[in-house]
Amino acid sequence: GQNIDQPTEMTATEGAIVQINCTYQTSGFNGLFWYQQHAGEAPTFLSYNVLDGLEEKGRFSSFLSRSKGYSYLLLKELQMKDSASYLCAVKRLGSYIPTFGRGTSLIVHP
Amino acid sequence: NAGVTQTPKFRVLKTGQSMTLLCAQDMNHEYMYWYRQDPGMGLRLIHYSVGEGTTAKGEVPDGYNVSRLKKQNFLLGLESAAPSQTSVYFCASSYSGLAGGKETQYFGPGTRLLVL
Numbered sequence: 001g002q003n004i005d006q007p008t009e010m011t012a013t014e015g016a017i018v019q020i021n022c023t024y025q026t027s028g029f030n031g032l033f034w035y036q037q038h039a040g041e042a043p044t045f046l047s048y049n050v051l052d053g054l055e056e057k058g059r060f061s062s063f064l065s066r067s068k069g070y071s072y073l074l075l076k077e078l079q080m081k082d083s084a085s086y087l088c089a090v091k092r093l094g095s096y097i098p099t100f101g102r103g104t105s106l107i108v109h110p
Numbered sequence: 111n112a113g114v115t116q117t118p119k120f121r122v123l124k125t126g127q128s129m130t131l132l133c134a135q136d137m138n139h140e141y142m143y144w145y146r147q148d149p150g151m152g153l154r155l156i157h158y159s160v161g162e163g164t165t166a167k168g169e170v171p172d173g174y175n176v177s178r179l180k181k182q183n184f185l186l187g188l189e190s191a192a193p194s195q196t197s198v199y200f201c202a203s204s205y206s207g208l209a210g211g212k213e214t215q216y217f218g219p220g221t222r223l224l225v226l
Binding site for chain 2: 008033040041042043044045048087089096097098099100101102103
């Protein structure tokens, strides 16, 4: 099975940097996704990591350490529109369906 | 392309009533999924399909049935609705689920269901 942990809620200030962590335990790792979900809307894809290291995409970066079962999503130059839930999802080797964590609600205030 | 669409957007049912939620995708995706999302619980997989004519159970399948008669459509049925099925239902699709692939899922806008 899989166990995925994320903080329930985080707050940050506009213009700042925030790091959202995701830890997982799985029998055979095969990729980790990050999704963004605004209130009342569908999740949308942000990033995918399968190898160790940092993937940068504009203001958003995602990091993976397979040996530690750890990932984080880094959001720079925070904007009010970044207030949303951020979902971590892990895909296990041999399974084609990712398992989602409970999500982290990020509140950005002025 | 419309992507993934869901019908209806919102519905109120009485306990014991039945209904069908429709999901349609125009991206020629093989894989389709139904999730429910409840506060504090994240997305939980109800049923999924790896191709036309196939379905399989997910994490929380009890009380639901599904059908995939056409590749582009995935139906979720509630035969006898219960208040515990009050939730937001999301449909998703992806090209395939090959292990090792990137294969991001594309989600529909959701159906909000209230069972009284």
